Amino acid sequence: MKHIPVLLSAVLDALGDISGKHIVDCTFGAGGYTRAFLERGAAVTAFDRDPNVLVDVEKFKTEFGDRFNFIPKPFSNLAEISGPFDAIVFDLGISSMQIDIPERGFSFRADAPLDMRMSEQGTTAAQLIAESDVNDLANILREYGDVRKATILARAMKDTLPQTTFELRDLIHNPKDIAPVFQALRIAVNDEMGEVRSALEAVPDLLNAGGKCICVTFHSLEDRIVKNTFRNWTTVPGDPRLPTVGTAPFVAIKMALPTQQELDENPRARSAHMRGVIKSY
Numbered sequence: 001m002k003h004i005p006v007l008l009s010a011v012l013d014a015l016g017d018i019s020g021k022h023i024v025d026c027t028f029g030a031g032g033y034t035r036a037f038l039e040r041g042a043a044v045t046a047f048d049r050d051p052n053v054l055v056d057v058e059k060f061k062t063e064f065g066d067r068f069n070f071i072p073k074p075f076s077n078l079a080e081i082s083g084p085f086d087a088i089v090f091d092l093g094i095s096s097m098q099i100d101i102p103e104r105g106f107s108f109r110a111d112a113p114l115d116m117r118m119s120e121q122g123t124t125a126a127q128l129i130a131e132s133d134v135n136d137l138a139n140i141l142r143e144y145g146d147v148r149k150a151t152i153l154a155r156a157m158k159d160t161l162p163q164t165t166f167e168l169r170d171l172i173h174n175p176k177d178i179a180p181v182f183q184a185l186r187i188a189v190n191d192e193m194g195e196v197r198s199a200l201e202a203v204p205d206l207l208n209a210g211g212k213c214i215c216v217t218f219h220s221l222e223d224r225i226v227k228n229t230f231r232n233w234t235t236v237p238g239d240p241r242l243p244t245v246g247t248a249p250f251v252a253i254k255m256a257l258p259t260q261q262e263l264d265e266n267p268r269a270r271s272a273h274m275r276g277v278i279k280s281y
């Protein structure tokens with residue numbers, strides 16, 4: 001299935017006039033956001049750690065020339081690039097292409113090796129299960145998937161060491177837990193929360209005054225990391241109980257959720273939240 005960008009019009013509204021601006025798209029994916037930025041006259045530096053996006057990257061280079069620059073690395077490397085930029089944008093989670101290629105092991109609807117690595121490097125989901133102890137596995141299931149009876153399932157996983165998506169799926173007794181278990185392992189395999197935390201740390205120093213950071217999240221924990229980080233940035237330095245003097249380093253942009261029409265057209269938008277901030281000085 002073609003990847004339909006989620007909350008793109010809300011992101012474009014939040015960014016305003018971007019002609020002549022330089023934007024970092026931390027999650028290139030199918031290039032839906034990047035294309036919209038380039039077509040509105042911005043220059044884009046994009047990250048993606050999935051080597052499968054490189055075919056599209058080449059097409060973008062041909063079409064947009066040196067207004068488009070691509071970095072084939074995890075976005076936790078953000079601090080390594082030199083700014084300043086006018087906006088830094090994240091559209092987190094996985095793309096429809098990643099789910100749709102059975103061999104990548106993200107989907108429980110097709111039988112395939114239990115892989116789940118966005119970058120196709122490092123530890124696979126099957127190896128993660130083999131290398132973790134029951135407690136660590138149960139924590140992953142609980143924290144990233146809200147899975148009930150996580151310890152029982154973690155023990156079953158350790159006993160059988162599933163190597164394929166169907167072997168894992170068949171261990172899960174409650175069908176309602178299947179998607180959350182797959183999601184939890186995917187988040188752990190790709191260190192998705194750690195990636196967001198490190199990248200956000202680099203953002204303030206990379207933005208111009210008036211520059212914006214926009215994040216679209218799909219998981220409550222990821223959304224909490226973004227919400228809390230933005231709350232810290234939009235708080236006036238000093239004791240928050242005192243009358244506020246001075247200016248917070250960032251100002252919040254109104255949060256956006258998908259409209260009913262977007263939800264009808266794109267079920268993947270279901271849990272999406274867009275949050276943003278503008279750098280004050």
Ligand SMILES: C[S@@+](CC[C@H](N)C(=O)[O-])C[C@H]1O[C@@H](n2cnc3c(N)ncnc32)[C@H](O)[C@@H]1O
Nearest residue numbers: 005027029030031032033048049074075091195
């Ligand atoms: C939801 S898709 C982005 C879709 C894109 N906005 C579009 O409109 O086509 C997320 C993309 O981010 C990439 N990604 C996720 N986490 C990443 C990370 N930590 N570093 C680099 N790329 C990452 C994934 O490989 C995937 O291609």
